[in-house]
Amino acid sequence: MSSGARTDPQPARGACVSCLRRSWLLGELSGPLDYCARDRQRLLELLALADGELLDALAGRRGAELRARYARFEAESVDESLPDVESVCRHAREYPALLDGVGAPQMLEVSAGAGRLGELAARPVVAIIGSTRASDYGMEMARTLARGLAASGVTVAAGFGDGIAVGAHAGALDAPIGASIAVLGGGLSVSCPARRRALYRRVTRSGCVISELPSLVSGRRWGGIAAERIVVGLASLTVLVEGEQTDGALLGARIAQALARPLAAMPGRVTSPLSRGPHQLLRNGACLIRGPEDVLELLYPLGTPEDGPSAAPDSHTSDRPLALRRELRAILERVGLGCDTPDKLTRAGIDASDALLGLSELEVSGLLARGDGGRYVLRHPFRSDG
């Protein structure tokens, strides 16, 4: 990309020089931004500043040098190692309309091309956020939620950290037509951890991974916070699945409130520290989410979605429980009640070999999954009418 981009307001790759320059500047100021990230609110305020103000606020002793380079800035050739990556700036057609606002990123690098992002953002987008240290319950719920939504043609947006975000992407990819948008906290080339590379490729196949930083800027802590604002900004609805009642865990919810976007949360046990975040939101008026149906109801208050390739909700949630035999239902019910290991089921009065048979049948039919420490978790909210 060595064209004379300086004079071209909208270059071929969908990013104009001023937006590329903003992205470059954020990369250069990554260190000071990370320092400021101790105060999340201040970081978000800084990110809303214009380039000049940002330089004034953060450049410090490097001010003169950075200003000189800023003035001379020319779009560099893109990183060749990621062939499909394209840049989308806020002036481009593909830039998600919902994201545009004060403090929004000026430029996004998109792993699967600009067109893909435009396409995905044109559908309804739901952000699934939550703790990076999630319980097996939270992971299954995030996964079920994302799968149901993706199967109904909704785009799932989530970060790319551990925990709930991973569950959300995995769930969206479980659905046959599912797609998700993953937001990285650093450059696309360098900030994806090795253990997530497979997921990166799978997400890119049908959805896309995006980042507001140039592809060679490594991820830092502030990037995670900035990514959260993009995740929430992309979505018309934000669902908090699991999280403690801390500033960090509730950051996404705060951003959604600031943007005046609807907020929803999935409840958990009141005894679990990871349920405190969602419960706090629910108490303050967030919508209660028990499964994908509840989200779809919020998105389409009048009934079924008008657009989207598939109007049918996830087959797992509605069809299967109808066919369940009585003894399997009994086991499912008990697992939901907390008798979630073979030994506990036996002590609850179920014969040992019946318990193992039932657990295996429920697992192979996708109603139970293995959780941590040999426990089983329900993959779908238990419904007595089913």
Add this chain to the structure above:
Amino acid sequence: MLARAHTFTIQGLHTLRVSVEVDVRPGLPAFTIVGLADAAVREARERIRAAILNCGYEFPSQRITANLAPGDMRKAGPGLDLALACAVLAASGQLPGEGLERVALFGELALDGSVRACRGTLAVAQATAQAGLHTLVLAGARAREAQLIGDLDVVVAERLSSAVRVLAGGAGDPLPAPGADRDRSSQPAPISVQAGACAGDLGDVRGQHHAVRALVIAAAGAHNLLLSGPPGTGKTMLAHRLPAILPPLSRAEAIEVTRIHSLIGSSVHALAHARPFRAPHHSITAAGLLGGASSGSVGEVVLAHNGVLFLDELSEFTRPTLEGLRQPLEDGRVAIVRARHSAVYPARFIFLAATNPCPCGYAGELDRCSCSEAAMARHQRRLSGPLLDRIDLLATLQRDLATDQRARPLTSTRHARERVADARQRQAHRLTGEGVYVNAHMDPRLLELHVRLDERGQQMLGAARRGGLLSARGEHRVLRVARTIADLNASARVRASDLGAALALRPDLGLAASRIA
């Protein structure tokens, strides 16, 4: 004059027949040993000279050349002394040479002419019988060990002079009384834990019924078992109770185990009756576990042959050590190749491992587990893949159940042993003539033949396969385990409940499946 004697040298677990040729001719007095002898054999010259003189014979002051054939194999150890000394005496005309042709001689000489026993006597006796030599002359201390091999005339020679008398057609020395073993203090500890000696009864295990059931299944079908659970839930306690519920060794197995005992230097007086139980510490090296640390040394996997290899804190073992287990787990033997020797050792054992589900051990308990996702992923990577693929059963233990004092034990060792023996008998009966005796060793052809699922079972297996819960190898494992569970239930058919239990016990690491996205 030329004389030839027969003896054996030990190479790891194998014996090598050695022909000792001694030539004595006029010339400058010298004693040369050729034929790739190690230091212990070269030092034999001094022992032999002193022993011959102290027994009242004459050491020829001529040129003596001893050749150890075959010349291209390394000979080690002092066991060749007796044969060398007798060959020297025969070559110098102090002993009729014909006597040497029909016997094997095995022993180390002391300077006063007495004969000392050497490690590996049982293997040497076995090899002597196989080589068609009908008599083995050796020290009294290990004579009972050699007598365990029938079909062999074991003659005791406590002194070099006794050996000379035997070779001239006389009688041997009397067999020493049992327990009159002189070199007992220098012996390594016996390699098996006696059943029930240090391990308690299965009836001591309160609660954890799921894990106890898995232990019995593992014993019944010789399946490899992984115990996963937080610290203090009884993983090690359970593991130590496995050998006692295993069936006793068959005679062929007992000879194999005894032979290994003998080769690593324990003195044995009877065939082993307890299954070996080896529990090496996690600081063990790959060479220590697999063998080959020094030339010919055998590893823990070999010492666990026909028994149990228990690796506690599996995730603490180094990667190369665990990777090295793949071959023995797959083939039941381990091939060690080093610069100077290569050997294949038997190593068929029940692999029993215990691990924490995550580095801190409390996965699933949010208020206690302090592991990040990255730490859990690292923990999983260390164990997953090829090693986990060779484990048939996973039993997870829970903490809340471990502390329940009201819980009753599921079974006693005696009862479990009976059930296991019963199940083993069914397997042996079914697998007659197939070359395998237990379900764990059934190949896909035998699985096809002996594991017939009912309709419900087939549906479950199909659903598991479609749902990505089972790989092809995993499916075979589940079927083997299901067959064992059916055997424990004394059922000829594999019912859906047997398959269900096998599926519920199929291994992973005890961490949520959704974390591995």
